[in-house]
Amino acid sequence: MNKHTTRRLLAAAVVIPVVLALGCTSSPTAAPAAATNTAYPVVIHAANGTVTIAHRPTAIVSLTPTGTEMLYAIGAGAQIKAVDKNSDYPAGAPITSLDGNSPNVEAIVNYKPDLVVVSDDPAGFQSQLSALGIPVLEDPAANTLAQSYQQYLQLGQATGHSAGAQTEVAHVKAQIAQVVAATPKPTTSESYYYELDQTYFSATSSTFIGNMFRLLGLKNIADASADAASSGGYPQLNAEYILKANPTYIFLADTICCAQNATSVAARPGWSTLSAVANHRIVPLNDDIASRWGPRVVTLLQDVANTVKAQRRAPAA
Amino acid sequence: MTATLPHRVAGDPVVSDEPEPPSRVSVRIPLLVATGVLLVAALLGISIGPAGVSLSDTVGSLLVHVPFLHIHTRASHLDQAIVWQIRLPRVVLAGLVGAMLAAGGASYQGVFRNPLADPYLLGVAAGAGLGATIVIVSGPGLSELLPVAAFVGGVGAVVLTYLVGANTGGRASGPSILLAGVAVAALLTAIQTYLQQRNAQDLQQVYTWILGRLTVASWSDVVLILPYVAVSAFVLLAHRRMLDVLRVGEDEAGSLGVDPARVRLVVVAAATLGTAAAVSVSGLIGFVGIIAPHAVRLATNSSYRVVVPVSMIGGAAFLILADLGARTVQAPDEIPIGVVTALVGAPFFLFVLRSKRARQGVL
Numbered sequence: 001m002n003k004h005t006t007r008r009l010l011a012a013a014v015v016i017p018v019v020l021a022l023g024c025t026s027s028p029t030a031a032p033a034a035a036t037n038t039a040y041p042v043v044i045h046a047a048n049g050t051v052t053i054a055h056r057p058t059a060i061v062s063l064t065p066t067g068t069e070m071l072y073a074i075g076a077g078a079q080i081k082a083v084d085k086n087s088d089y090p091a092g093a094p095i096t097s098l099d100g101n102s103p104n105v106e107a108i109v110n111y112k113p114d115l116v117v118v119s120d121d122p123a124g125f126q127s128q129l130s131a132l133g134i135p136v137l138e139d140p141a142a143n144t145l146a147q148s149y150q151q152y153l154q155l156g157q158a159t160g161h162s163a164g165a166q167t168e169v170a171h172v173k174a175q176i177a178q179v180v181a182a183t184p185k186p187t188t189s190e191s192y193y194y195e196l197d198q199t200y201f202s203a204t205s206s207t208f209i210g211n212m213f214r215l216l217g218l219k220n221i222a223d224a225s226a227d228a229a230s231s232g233g234y235p236q237l238n239a240e241y242i243l244k245a246n247p248t249y250i251f252l253a254d255t256i257c258c259a260q261n262a263t264s265v266a267a268r269p270g271w272s273t274l275s276a277v278a279n280h281r282i283v284p285l286n287d288d289i290a291s292r293w294g295p296r297v298v299t300l301l302q303d304v305a306n307t308v309k310a311q312r313r314a315p316a317a
Numbered sequence: 318m319t320a321t322l323p324h325r326v327a328g329d330p331v332v333s334d335e336p337e338p339p340s341r342v343s344v345r346i347p348l349l350v351a352t353g354v355l356l357v358a359a360l361l362g363i364s365i366g367p368a369g370v371s372l373s374d375t376v377g378s379l380l381v382h383v384p385f386l387h388i389h390t391r392a393s394h395l396d397q398a399i400v401w402q403i404r405l406p407r408v409v410l411a412g413l414v415g416a417m418l419a420a421g422g423a424s425y426q427g428v429f430r431n432p433l434a435d436p437y438l439l440g441v442a443a444g445a446g447l448g449a450t451i452v453i454v455s456g457p458g459l460s461e462l463l464p465v466a467a468f469v470g471g472v473g474a475v476v477l478t479y480l481v482g483a484n485t486g487g488r489a490s491g492p493s494i495l496l497a498g499v500a501v502a503a504l505l506t507a508i509q510t511y512l513q514q515r516n517a518q519d520l521q522q523v524y525t526w527i528l529g530r531l532t533v534a535s536w537s538d539v540v541l542i543l544p545y546v547a548v549s550a551f552v553l554l555a556h557r558r559m560l561d562v563l564r565v566g567e568d569e570a571g572s573l574g575v576d577p578a579r580v581r582l583v584v585v586a587a588a589t590l591g592t593a594a595a596v597s598v599s600g601l602i603g604f605v606g607i608i609a610p611h612a613v614r615l616a617t618n619s620s621y622r623v624v625v626p627v628s629m630i631g632g633a634a635f636l637i638l639a640d641l642g643a644r645t646v647q648a649p650d651e652i653p654i655g656v657v658t659a660l661v662g663a664p665f666f667l668f669v670l671r672s673k674r675a676r677q678g679v680l
Contacts (some may be wrong), residue, residue, distance in 0.1 A: 086518065101517030198460075199525050199532050200651070225650050236525075239532065240399040241649035242367035256523065259457035269535045270402035273395045 023034035039097045044154050057115035059137075061108055063100035064119035067139050067155070068093055072115070074156050075164035082111045088288070089296070105129060107260065113179055114132045115158060142208050142293040143233075145176070151293075160317035168295065175298040180215050184312045191219040192249040193242055193276075200237045200257045207233040209253075212301055216308050221245040230316045243270055249283060250276045257289040283307045318471075334599075349615045351630035355412070358634040363400070366650035370396045379405070407534040410542075410598065411513035411640040411654075413632030414531075414607055417546045417595040419632020421588040422606025423613075423625045424553045427560030428584045429491050433604035436592040437584065440500035443473025445475035445596045449526050450509045454516040463526075464541060464597040475585065476503050491567070491581065507512040529600040530642050530652035538598040547673050549591025553625060556584050560621035602655050604662025605632050605639075612665070616673065 030098055041054045059081040062068040068087035083093045084100040095270040100118065105128045108116060116129055116136045126136045129233060137158055147168045156165025192213060194203050202222040203209050210220055210233065223241065225235040256261045262282040266272055276282055285303060289296045364375055370392070371425050378400035379391025421436030429438070437443075448470025475498075477575065482497030513523045559580045562570045567577040596602075609632035613624050639657045646652060 099517065100512055101520075115451045127385050161504060197522060197525070199522075199530055201521070201525070222649075235649075236532065236651040236653075238367045238649050238651055240366050240368040240370075240403045240644075243399050243403060244370075245649075246395060252420035257457055258460060259517070269406070269537075 001229065014099060040160075044074055044137065044157055046137050046154055047140045048121065048136060051135050051137050051158070053115060053135050053158050057113075057158065059111065059113050060115045060117060061098070061111050061113040062087060062117040062160065063091070063098060064117060064139060065100075065288070066141075066239045066292040066294040067117040067119060067151075069292065069296065070139075070155050070168075071159065073168045074152060074159070074161045074251065076159040076161050078153065079159055081113060093298050105132075109134070117155070119197055143206065144208065144211050145172075145297075148208070148293040148297070149173070163236060163275075172295060176215065176301060179298070179301050179305050183216055183309055186217045186312060188220060190217065190248040190308070190311070191221050191224045191245065192251055193221050193237075193245065193247040193252055194224040194251045195260070196234065197254045198260055198264075200239060200242060201234055202237050203229070203253075204235065206225065209290060210296060212231065212305065213251075214306060218249070220310070221247050238268075246275055248276060248311065249275070251279045252284045253290040260284075279311075281307065281311060336509070340467040343617065343619055344623050345508035347613065347619075347623055347627045348630070350633065351613075351627045355630050355634040355637075358637040358641075359408060359412065362411070362637045363405060365641060365645060366399070366404050367644060368396070368399045368404075370399055375400050403536070406539055407531055407640065407644075408535040408637055409644040411531055411636045411668050413542060413546050414595040414599040414602065415609070415636025415639075416629045417542075417549065417591045418602065418605040419609035419635070420550055420553050420625055420629040421592045422632075423610035423621065423628040424556070424560065424584050424588050425606070426610055427557075427563060427625075428581045429620045430494060430563060430566075431491075432611070433607070435604075436588055437502075437601070437603075437606070439494065439589070440474030440480045440505060441471040441589060441592050441596060442601045443502040443509065444477075445471035445478075445593060446527060446601060447474075447505045447509040447512075448522050449600075450512050453522045453526065454512050454519050459634050464538075468593045471596055472589055474501055474505055475589040476592075479582075479585070491577075494581070494585075523604065525653075527655070529602045529655040529658075531643070532651050534598070542594040542598055545594035546591050548585045549594075550611045550629060552587035553584065554593075554629075556580060557621045557625040560584070560625070564621075570583045600655065602636070602658055605636055608662045608665050609635055634656055643645045 002025050019296065040056055041052055044051045044053070046061065051232060056079075058079050060071065060076070060079050061082045062080060063084040065084070065087045069081045069089055071077060072090050072093065077090075077093070080094060081257075082098060082203075084098045084253075086100065087095055089094050096111075098104075103118075103120060103125050105125050108129065109132060113134055116134055117139050118126065118136060121138065126138065134309075137154065139151040139154065142151060149207055151173070152165040152169050153162070155161040185221045194209065194213070195264060196202060204222045204225055205211065205214055206221045210222075213220065222235055222237060224245075252260050252262075261284055262277075262280070265282050266277045271277055283304065285300065289300050292302070299301070363379070363669055366373055370378070374390065374392035374396050375386065377392045378397040380386060380388040381390050381397065383403060388606050402651070422434065426432055426434055427436035428434075445467040447615055448466035448468070452459050452466040453469075478494060478498045478501045481501060482494035514522060515656055538567055562573055562575045563577055564581065565573075569575050610628040613627045613631055617623050617627065635660070636654075639661065640654055643652045643654045643657045
């Protein structure tokens, strides 16, 4: 059992009473890691339509890093046979060279999976897997926390870990509520610029990450984006607009992809005039964690909240 | 391919500096008009932007940088930074890149006697794209090398094209170079696409580069490419009369004392250096190299002596305006500059094709 699972079990031990008190668990006797509390076959209404799973899967192939994290979090880790090359968390996941972005059906079939979890359907490979009788569960990028919770529950249902999924959802909800409660409300309007790469791609409040930041009472400068819908919530912002908006915070989700940090941002021509630079309110985030909607959203929110708390306790001149 | 306009240029004096009063006038007027358009484009580019800095603050932000003037401006430091460090270098860089691409396109059209030629014809774009992709997928620590890799890739691709296209005697004919260019571009693009698909996590960065990246223009980019563009422009301008001679056909040009292969080599070398430098900081911006020269040719109906310099100025104006559109039409969002130029350029190019056909009964 890895450290991550241990932590989850400990957390579950704390949270289960809460869940029971709320009366939102279907199987009060379930223990998350061991339970097979699902009667197969199960029928799941997922993003890719109705998915029927005949037996409890024991050879899951996950081609989505977030899906992998969720599967481990709900206690289905032992049923995973292979994960894609970007599923780098938790440690110990059976990482392979499978590529979720350009999947090779034969390479996937080679693992003899009885469930394949994906986040999208590049080149229509899902239908090929379905034709081979392999059920495919699609959990696309969530835009809201509610959508991500739904995915935990679907994965729980599919893998026989419904109780584990409900526990995990309750756990994430409780932790997020705690972080939000522990963060003072803003006394003045606070804005932020969320950077996805050094050519100023950003994320609006309609995205998952934008929704998270809204919980802390932050205003997103990308929300002025002229046509947020056509950019899918990820517009490329204009440099002079960012400077003029002079955001309170700059969050960098390009520390890994593009090696950006507080120093490199301050060194950009003209950017030294920004108050976020002068007040050291540039927050480096882990790109990977920031781009996933799994259990580690809590870590991300905590990082952001720590900076926000410091700002609100001692507002800059 | 045979020359399409022998009646206009066959009698042109080539080597001598015999004065030509009518065409002197015809050079001056298009030059003046193009310069006027460029000035207007530059003024619009500098004064309009998503940040909405007032005109007086914009002027003030510019004047404080004029030496010995000691002007004080009410513009905030932020507005001054926006105008001087974000907007102005972007306008200047767009102008340089546009001028280079247009001059390169005009020269290539002359040297290969092909109206479809653009500065990317011999593989500069494919090579630069490959160089940039290699750096992007190699990891974030190398991003400083991006312009260098794109430049080396672009120049390397054209060198490869020349080596492949050269005949056994070491001489290269126009058509064989063109075909070699097509093959080299296809090869390098295949490698580039392979690398990009193998590293799908970097797809966004690769595409952003390919679609043009004037979004992050800075003075350092301007300084980086200025020497190459200046030398390239000088050489292309110096050879513009030779391009007119080449229009009569390679054999005829040879009989007039012009060595087509040598002219082609010099022009391609100069255009490649300049284009590769431009592309290395701007990404792949399409259509400028085609529409600017054709627009000038349509408007003036004249020789390369006019087309090369006027396209250079016109290309600068066009890209400045296209970039103005890219950063303001959907402000505060950016529209990729490559999309704007192609969106305007493609219909325009169709128009050029149709009007040429109408006038000449060719194509």
